[in-house]
Amino acid sequence: MNGRAVLDGGAGAECSALIAEEGARSGGSFRDPAGFVFFRGEEVYRQVNVSGRESYDQLMNSGLYAALVERRMLVRHKEVAVRPFDACGAYRVLQPEQVDFVTYPYEWCFSQLQDAALLTLDAQLTALRRNMSLKDATAYNVQFVHGRPVLIDTLSFETYEEGRPWVAYRQFCQHFLAPLALMARVDVRLNHLLRAYIDGIPLDFASKLLPRGTRLNMGLLIHLHLHARMQGAYASTESSKPKRAMAVSRNGLIGIVQGLRGIVSKLHWNASGTEWARYYRSTNYSDASFDHKKQLVGEYLSQAKPRGVWDLGANTGVFSRLAADAGTPTIAFDIDPAAVEINYREMKRKQEICLLPLLLDLTNPTPGLGWGGEERDSLLMRGPVDCAMALALIHHIAISNNVPMRKIAALLSRLCRTLIIEFVPKADSQVKRLLASRVDIFDDYHQAGFEAAFAESFEILRQEAVKGTERTLYLMRSRSQP
Amino acid sequence: MFKYRDHLAAAVVLVALSSPAYAYIDPGSGSMILQGILAAVAAIAVTAKLWWHRLLVLLRIRKPSSLSSSDSVMNGDPSSGSHDRL
Numbered sequence: 001m002n003g004r005a006v007l008d009g010g011a012g013a014e015c016s017a018l019i020a021e022e023g024a025r026s027g028g029s030f031r032d033p034a035g036f037v038f039f040r041g042e043e044v045y046r047q048v049n050v051s052g053r054e055s056y057d058q059l060m061n062s063g064l065y066a067a068l069v070e071r072r073m074l075v076r077h078k079e080v081a082v083r084p085f086d087a088c089g090a091y092r093v094l095q096p097e098q099v100d101f102v103t104y105p106y107e108w109c110f111s112q113l114q115d116a117a118l119l120t121l122d123a124q125l126t127a128l129r130r131n132m133s134l135k136d137a138t139a140y141n142v143q144f145v146h147g148r149p150v151l152i153d154t155l156s157f158e159t160y161e162e163g164r165p166w167v168a169y170r171q172f173c174q175h176f177l178a179p180l181a182l183m184a185r186v187d188v189r190l191n192h193l194l195r196a197y198i199d200g201i202p203l204d205f206a207s208k209l210l211p212r213g214t215r216l217n218m219g220l221l222i223h224l225h226l227h228a229r230m231q232g233a234y235a236s237t238e239s240s241k242p243k244r245a246m247a248v249s250r251n252g253l254i255g256i257v258q259g260l261r262g263i264v265s266k267l268h269w270n271a272s273g274t275e276w277a278r279y280y281r282s283t284n285y286s287d288a289s290f291d292h293k294k295q296l297v298g299e300y301l302s303q304a305k306p307r308g309v310w311d312l313g314a315n316t317g318v319f320s321r322l323a324a325d326a327g328t329p330t331i332a333f334d335i336d337p338a339a340v341e342i343n344y345r346e347m348k349r350k351q352e353i354c355l356l357p358l359l360l361d362l363t364n365p366t367p368g369l370g371w372g373g374e375e376r377d378s379l380l381m382r383g384p385v386d387c388a389m390a391l392a393l394i395h396h397i398a399i400s401n402n403v404p405m406r407k408i409a410a411l412l413s414r415l416c417r418t419l420i421i422e423f424v425p426k427a428d429s430q431v432k433r434l435l436a437s438r439v440d441i442f443d444d445y446h447q448a449g450f451e452a453a454f455a456e457s458f459e460i461l462r463q464e465a466v467k468g469t470e471r472t473l474y475l476m477r478s479r480s481q482p
Numbered sequence: 483m484f485k486y487r488d489h490l491a492a493a494v495v496l497v498a499l500s501s502p503a504y505a506y507i508d509p510g511s512g513s514m515i516l517q518g519i520l521a522a523v524a525a526i527a528v529t530a531k532l533w534w535h536r537l538l539v540l541l542r543i544r545k546p547s548s549l550s551s552s553d554s555v556m557n558g559d560p561s562s563g564s565h566d567r568l
Binding site: 031032033034135136165166167168169170171173222226227229230231232233234235247248249251252253255256259 | 505506507508509510511512513514515516517518520521522524525527528
């Protein structure tokens, strides 16, 4: 290990004087006494406390860290000789490889949550073979890096003691099994429950929502329905604090984890039948117009040379790939779970490392959540991005959602430095379709009105008509972002 | 069937004994007890499978193979999925 920082644990009265308190502690890193994440300058660090020393040393010395990192299951880190954030009780400071863009389970499609669940179980099985065990199993410990789910909490591993049950079993069921079962067997939109319940979906709630037929599935019967009943039975009695916990043999525990793995991998959601998944097939674009639009977007991207792209309303990611294929880290946001699912599966199949499909409703973007609203960042806090793309999007926001164009421009100017945006006029058949069933109250919705509304927040750098369509593609620069 | 009772007794003892675990999250009493039951059932299933295999070997229906020790459960690849599942 290079630059290992050996720190005095600090004791008693000296502690207060040693507190460095330089930088900022992560708002979402305070539950585990073994350590926490802090930011200093542009860098992210993880402080290991003395109370996490034994487990951390075992992780590093048992070969588990090397095994997990080699299989790209755990984020790589190095021990660094920088001052700890809180010198009192500090043992080591780690510098993990940074994650480009932090995402949350309520922004993932079905397969992303499933892959994160399988990663967690595989990490637990790998850990058990080296006498360690995951002490937590939250979906927030998983991030997508270069197209793959990776565990980011180095301090999640603790020494395994023969006979001990898996302390994170309930958390795993709440964070992964319950939402996956609900998405697969009831409705894929139930992933939104993860936004309401920060520590996973309560099992009694999941059990109540799942159809009766799921009781015929042995895995779901045991791990969700029976599990919920057991929790209820032991929640309010004296036995809720047993002096002796149940013993679980090592082989029994491995059997349980492998069983969970089988149940999770058999859950399936068929991404079809939603409005948007078939969008490209039903648009009014001719092949020539589509190619021209692609060419223009490619040119604008070359001109903007962004370090990162957010494609807002990306559908299955056709235009996102113009940026991602050129090596630009690109997030393909869409409101439709089927579009994101199809995009993610294609990303996996092609092993694309610069693309990340994510769920987002731009009319109600991810808010800050958890304690003080600061544990999980809002979308806006995770921005701004160098370049946003809003292709064939504005009519859905302005007309379907009645958002005035000035407000659209103001929000986009907070999200990005440069903007590639397509204006779709009322003469376009897609807009006609949106207006077919409602009164047209959108007097300002025309190209001149669009340019006037956006001129307040953006400087227009370039504009071109898309051949064979009524649409215009703009390249703009935000006035409020440096 | 004396041996079978031994294994069953061992499973019951395992269910009943253990020290409380240190954990920064609440593992949940119901969740701990459910795991104890599941693990005991898994242990019985593994034992039954071993004996069934031995019986078949004894009757010369099956040849002796790697399924001769419960240790095999420990040596598998995490994703191979070849073991008893609950």
